[in-house]
Amino acid sequence: NRGSANLFGWTKDEVVGKMWVGRTFLKEARTGGVLQEISRKIEAQGVVEYQMERVRKDGSRFQANAIVTTLQDSSGKILGFLEIARDITEKLRLEKELRETKDYLENIVQSSVDAIVTTDPKGRITFVNKAMEAMVGVSQKDILLLPISRFYLEGIDEARKIMGILREKGSLQNYDTFTLRSGKKIPILLSASLLRNETGDIIGTLGVFKDLTEMKKLEEELQKTQAHLFQVGKMRAMGELVAGVAHEINNPLMAADTFIHVLQENLPEGEPNRQRLELIQKCHSRIAKIINHLKDFSRQSKLDFRQIDVNEPIENALLITGQQLLNHGIRVGKEFQPDLPKIRGDSTQLEQVFLNLIANAKDAMEAAGRKKELTIRTSLIRHSGWNDIEISFQDTGVGIAEENREKIFEPFFSTKEVGKGTGLGLSICYGIIDAHGGRLEVESRVQEGTTFRVILPVLGTHLGTALEWMEA
Known part of the structure; x- marks a missing residue:
């Protein structure tokens, strides 16, 4: 034909x-x-x-x-x-082109770092990419036809809420929620849309899950850094104010002490006023002690930085306080990582920090009235490009109330009874650690205990060589 x-x-x-x-x-x-x-x-x-x-x-x-x-x-x-x-x-x-296009698009979907999932109108999973498999920890063959609600932290309620938004608006963007992997919640940012056929009927949904775990960690680190910088600025401003106040108080106090001494010399033994003068002198001594703490807090003197093993000032602090801790029934546990690299620091000033943290732990455990254990740990924290050494002091004391945690490093803030502290100890510690380029952090649970972490930068090889030359 x-x-x-x-x-x-x-x-x-x-x-x-x-x-x-x-x-x-x-x-x-x-x-x-x-x-x-x-x-x-x-x-x-x-x-x-x-x-x-x-x-x-x-x-x-x-x-x-x-x-x-x-x-x-x-x-x-x-x-x-x-x-x-x-x-x-x-x-x-055309079939070859269609096949190649399909393979190309599937390769894009499978190569996506974000998890991609589709469901039918009843919420049963019809497709997942490799990123989705990795996020929820379930293989593709095992996840198909499972309800998507199984992978939301809030389950079916969350799935219905999301579907309600999709039916109302047609799409959803940057919705914060949580998915699950082996029972562990993972923060995600969800974007989704309805899938329709050529007649406009809903045939399913498409969802893109972005894992926010690393972003949340970075946000927490940023918040910590911002809080640290704010605290440092506040401490420095307070230091300048305190230095002036201490100077103004100290001058008349010294004059008053001289007059008290003269009056005591002129009063005979047994004179009632002599006892009153002794009481005034004790009050002056208390004021003088506070002034000395103020001077320590505001001191801008140059620290004696040397290449040191961080375990040495810890051991020195324990040597001073060991018997006192033993007398109070406190068991001390030491978990020191061996062969830690050196740090650049002032051993005496670091010893003062550790003494203060040990003393605070002792007081907190005295008030708790239960088994007293102080665990001191040292460890190396590796980062990309640098390393830190962490020294932690974990006690079984009364803990610190949440509303007080942000205040404990502020000058004159104290939860101890009147007369048992000036409220400057942790402020001074904070300043010393900041001068070492480090951080002082706290984690606490009421009626469970408190952990203070001192984080100090490791001395780099090039810095160590320069320091050895300077000390020679």
């Missing part, structure tokens, strides 16, 4: 009764027994469909799909064959 003439290039007059149909097949197909195989299938089955490369009159080749059936008379005798063939070159090209 005309379609055959257009497809193969031969006219009706050129082929009818004159040309063998085998000429439209490749030579390899003719000699390789392919035609014979097609003939056997036609005779056995009556009809056969095949796809192979065919040849036109001009020698060009094309991919063809053909259906061949037998032509029979009323008795069933085969009179000939009928072939219906069509050029599928363009169809195969």
Whole structure:
């Protein structure tokens, strides 16, 4: 017919009764027994469909799909064959392009660092990428057809809430929620939309889960750094104020002490006023002690930085307080990491910090009235590009109320009874550690205990070499 003439290039007059149909097949197909195989299938089955490369009159080749059936008379005798063939070159090209596009898009989806999931209208999972598998800890074959609500911290309530927003608005962007991995909650940022078919009917949902775990950690670190900088600025401003106040109080106090001494010398033993003067002198001593603490707090003197082993000032502090702790029934546990690198610090000033932290732990455990244990640990914290040493003091004391944790490093703030502290100890410690380029952090639970962490930078190799040269 005309379609055959257009497809193969031969006219009706050129082929009818004159040309063998085998000429439209490749030579390899003719000699390789392919035609014979097609003939056997036609005779056995009556009809056969095949796809192979065919040849036109001009020698060009094309991919063809053909259906061949037998032509029979009323008795069933085969009179000939009928072939219906069509050029599928363009169809195969489009299928290949579609396949390549599908593979390309699937590769993009599977390579996404964000988790991608689709569900059917009932909320059953129909697809997840590798990032989703990793986020929830379940393989693709095990997660398909599970309800998406299983992977929300709030379960079905959260799933219904999200679906309600999608039905109302069609999409959802940057929604904060939590997913679950082996029972552990993971903060995520969810963006989602409805999936619709060509008629506009909802056929499912598409969700993108962004893991916020690392971002939350960075935010916490940023908040800690900002709080630290704010505290340092506040402490320095307070130090300047305190230095002036201490100076102004100290001058008249020294004059008053001189007059008290003169009066005591002129009063005989047993004189009632002599006892009153002794009481005033004790009050002056108390004021003088507070002034000395103020001077320590506001002192801007240069620290004696040297290359030291951080365990040494800890051991020195324990040597001073060891017997006192033992007398109060406090068990001291030491968990020191061996072979810690050196730090650059003032051993005496660090010893003062450790003495203060040990004293605070002792007082806190005295008030708790239960088993008293102070555990001191040293460890190396590795970062990308630098390392820190952490010294922690963990007690089993009364703990610090949440509303007081941000105030404990402020000058004159104290939770102790009047007369048992000036409220400057931790402020002085904070300033010393800041001068060492470190941080002083606290973690506490009421009626469970408190942990103070001193974090100091490790002395780098290049700094160590320079310091050794300076000390030589």
